[in-house]
Amino acid sequence: MFNSRFHTIFVWSKGRPLSDEQLLAQLKVRFWAKVNMAPGQGPNGDCWEWQGARHSRSGYGEISCRLPGDYPRPHRAHRIAYMLTHGHLPRNFACHTCDNPPCVRPDHLWDGSVRENAKDMVSKGRHQQPQNRGRFVPKLTPDVVLQIRALFDEGRQSHAHIADMFGVTPQNVRVIGKRRTWKHLPEQHVSHDVKNT
Numbered sequence: 001m002f003n004s005r006f007h008t009i010f011v012w013s014k015g016r017p018l019s020d021e022q023l024l025a026q027l028k029v030r031f032w033a034k035v036n037m038a039p040g041q042g043p044n045g046d047c048w049e050w051q052g053a054r055h056s057r058s059g060y061g062e063i064s065c066r067l068p069g070d071y072p073r074p075h076r077a078h079r080i081a082y083m084l085t086h087g088h089l090p091r092n093f094a095c096h097t098c099d100n101p102p103c104v105r106p107d108h109l110w111d112g113s114v115r116e117n118a119k120d121m122v123s124k125g126r127h128q129q130p131q132n133r134g135r136f137v138p139k140l141t142p143d144v145v146l147q148i149r150a151l152f153d154e155g156r157q158s159h160a161h162i163a164d165m166f167g168v169t170p171q172n173v174r175v176i177g178k179r180r181t182w183k184h185l186p187e188q189h190v191s192h193d194v195k196n197t
């Protein structure tokens with residue numbers, strides 16, 4: 001045991017490749033050191049926000065790191081948080097239940113299924129932009145938020161049904177409907193034209 005640990009340190013000092021386990025252990029320490037877990041962050045005050053670099057447009061945290069079997073490259077911080085928690089990257093997008101892009105709290109993240117994301121992409125016309133693959137694409141647009149608000153206010157459809165329509169979670173629908181997120185977005189009448197786009 002001692003010998004193998006000693007050998008490991010020796011190998012590190014030579015700059016040889018780390019084992020997957022070592023790589024992830026290092027990344028874990030480096031990652032969580034950049035996360036602010038203090039209360040009062042995010043729409044419900046319970047988010048853990050990324051303190052490192054953020055994507056200027058999307059607000060998602062960014063971290064440059066190497067994952068097992070890959071080269072070093074930039075990753076979205078919330079995806080890495082998901083991976084460090086579950087042992088694998090999400091199959092597709094890691095989605096936020098809190099709609100707070102810099103949040104990396106593992107229990108605020110869920111693996112958007114391929115089906116839901118495909119639906120989401122088609123509904124936003126993103127399938128026409130294959131160059132966006134692997135890069136950030138906004139999940140919710142102001143138009144979509146206004147539509148969710150309108151349906152929420154109407155109260156005729158279940159939150160689960162509204163969530164299904166837009167490829168978000170019922171919790172997303174509730175926080176949007178109660179105006180806990182997207183507070184900066186003014187209340188507007190949603191015309192049928194907007195609804196049908």
Ligand SMILES: [Zn+2]
Binds near residue numbers: 099
């Ligand atoms: Zn959060």
